[in-house]
Amino acid sequence: MGHMRGSARLVLCAACVAGVLAFAGCAPQAPSEGSRPDRSTPVDVEFAWSAEADCSMCHADEADSMTMAGYPAATHEAEGETCASCHADNAALASAHEGALPSSTMPKRLTKTKVDDTLCLACHDQEELAEKTAASTVLADSQGLVENPHALPETENHTAIACSDCHKMHSPETAAETAKAKCLSCHHENVFECNTCHEEM
Template sequence: MKRLRGTAQYALCVACASAVLMLAATGCAPHAPSEREREEQAPPVEVEFTWSADVDCSACHADEATSMVTAGYPAAVHEAEGESCASCHADDTALASAHEGALPSSAMPKRLVKTKVDEGLCLSCHNLEELAAKTAESTVLADSQGLVENPHALPQTENHAAIACADCHKMHSSEAVADTAKAQCLSCHHENVFECNTCHEEM
């Protein structure tokens, strides 16, 4: 009787072990991936990009495209008036050069390096004298000594002549122009004093 019971227990153990192995084998058995799974697992095919004036910029420049339709961004104001990327980014030769070898997965540059927005394009729509009149009472550009400068009528100096509209007016940023303009001043007037020769003695 004891031997029979042991044999039955042994048989039961063998049956259980077989069932566990069968379940494990079924769960671990490789299966052919579906077409969708193959597409998701396959590395993206990178096709060389060729820039042209009528290309869809938003395909790669998603952040900039979003700024064109988001309130609070200067680019959205321009887009609402019917302007497009090409209205400001109009240097075809420089743009073609900047996009040479570009791929859809390329990291987007944080700022323009090979191309720039021509100052003449801004001034073809925005009259500098009118802008200066509008900002005559502005206190955005005030230094630590209380000296206030009109952002559109800065004293004539070589450094001021090099300042472009886009240095203060960031089209694709929601940062306030008061902040970007003051930061532009402080890139030279690092002591927050606008009057020259008060920090460094003349040589």
């Protein structure tokens, strides 16, 4: 009797498998290659930049950073700022996007455009920033010399430093990390005092 039940179960299982395979054979099949375009491959249509363009269509990583906690861009977005609030160099942006296609490689940093300090300082007061970071020890060299990141000694090289050199809006890196790295790009011996590494000629 038990043997009969086992056989019946086996026949029932085989019938179910056959039915599923028959149904799958009737299911809609993917069209043969060449019958319709592959939607995973972007169609290369030349992009004409404008101030009203949807930047996220191509700059997805940057767009994502505007909603991710811990990213400075997210703080700005929460305060109602948009891409155009900071990226306002319209002529340079139009030039940078000439010949751009959806398949073009996205640059990892600005090369043809920049975020001007005047845009940052329209909202952030330089003197207030210097007061807030007066006790900061973020910029300390190997000799114990500490500099206020918002009140650096006035030198030709320091005046060339832009807000965006230290404050990376679309990166999780903190200003503490990027600011020290910026200093070390010139003070490569981690000594801030000049004329202590190289003898004057």
